[in-house]
Amino acid sequence: MKKFMNTxxxxxxESVDGFVRAHADFVVFGTDRQCVRRRHLTPGKVAVISGGGAGHEPMHIGFVGQGMLDAACVGHVFTSPTPGQIIGAIEEADNGAGCLLIVKNYDGDIMNFEMAMEMAAGRHAVEMVIVSDDIETARIGEGRGRRGVAGTLIVEKIVGAAAEQGRPLAELKLLGDGLNGRIRSMGVALTGVTVPHTQRSTFTLGATEIEMGVGIHGEPGHSRQPFSTADDIVRYLCETISRDIDVQPGTKALLFINGLGGTPPAELYLAFNAARRFMEERSIPVERSLVGTYVTSLDMQGLSATLALLTKEEMTLWDAPVATGALRW
Structure with missing residues (x-):
């Protein structure tokens, strides 16, 4: 295994150190490096906080900044941050209006963020939004429900923009919960993930195989299928997603093609083109788009497709200015 690392x-x-140094105009370390937070916090604003294991960069630290997150915690590779880290982020970021925690639907993440909520309850007003946009877990019948994957970015962006407007904690909680029911994602991989500590791939594919329905922690999906054209692969993703989401007349759609770490931009744009054609053929109006590598699984060669059905107000919040290390407009 070859990787650009020391140990x-x-x-x-070392990676998080480099991120903070590269984006020092946006972020600083919190006390004792428990979190990465905005360099300039806004008094009287609800703090929006997220976090998760390393290996998904630029999520979540790449989304700390104006119009998005106030702080993010980083655990070990594919491992939730500790309750202590999360409490540290709450202490750092809460300016008196409370905190909203945006959490991906994984057992470890939920357990640690809930524990931190309970420990902070006497001193801080804290609410939680759980993101569960991945259709795969529900399809294969796992008890805990859908995983939180690339759709987490959309929730963080829209809720972050609303927080920037000064909206109260209860309203942000309702907004995040409402969004979660209208966002669906699905991933596909051409290779597994090489985990630094084990120096092994999480799964191995033959030269003519793909893994359909993968997660962002290197989990295999629901089926191993024959390698095919990009159009065929993307059509399968889009058909599965569109069957799982209720597209109403007048719906405004955001289409997000996300690289999982090892897929070049040319292939992501090609996949977006195929997904956009699919949506147009079914009269699903794609009014906003995002293409790029934002929610990764280390070096996995793969991508995910996310469809979000948004209200006019939510589209306006998506369009609102954002200035973070990984997302800016």
Whole structure:
């Protein structure tokens, strides 16, 4: 295994160090490096906080900044941040209006963020939004429900914009919960993930195989299928997503093609073109788009497709200015 690292043990800390140095105009470390937070916090604003294991960069630290997150915590590779880290982020970011935690639907993440909520309850007003946009977990019948994957970015952006307007904590909680029911994602991989500590791939594919329905922690999907054209692969993703989401007349859609870490931009744009054609053929109006590598699974060669059905107000919040290390307009 070849990776640009010094040791597996120091890789996460050195990477986060580099991120903070590269984006020092937006972010700083919190006390004792428990979190990465905005350099300039806004008094009287609800703090929007997220986090998760390393290996998904630029999510979540790449979304800390104006119009999005106030703080984010980073755990070890594919491992939730600790309750202590999360409490540190709450203490750092809460300016008196409370905190909203945006959490991906994984057992470890939910357990640690809930524990931090309980421990902080006496001193801070805290609410939580759980993102569960991945259709795969529901399809294969796992008890905990849908995983939180690339759609988390959309929730963080829209809720972050609303928080920037000064909206109260209860309203932001309702907004995030409402969004979650109208966002669906599905991923596909051409290779597994090489985890630094084990130096092994999470799964191995033959030269003519793809893994359909993968997660962002290197989990295999629901089926191993024959490698095919990009049009065929993207059509399968889009058909599965469109059957799982209720598209009403007048719906405004955001289409997001996300790279999982090892897929070049040319292939992502080609996939977007195929997905956009699919949506147009079914009269699903794509009014906004995002293409790029934002929610990754280390070096996985793969991509995910996300469809979000948004109200006019939510589209306006999506369009609102954002200035973070990974997302700016």
């Amino acid at each position: 597996a043990e120091t890789m996460v800390a």
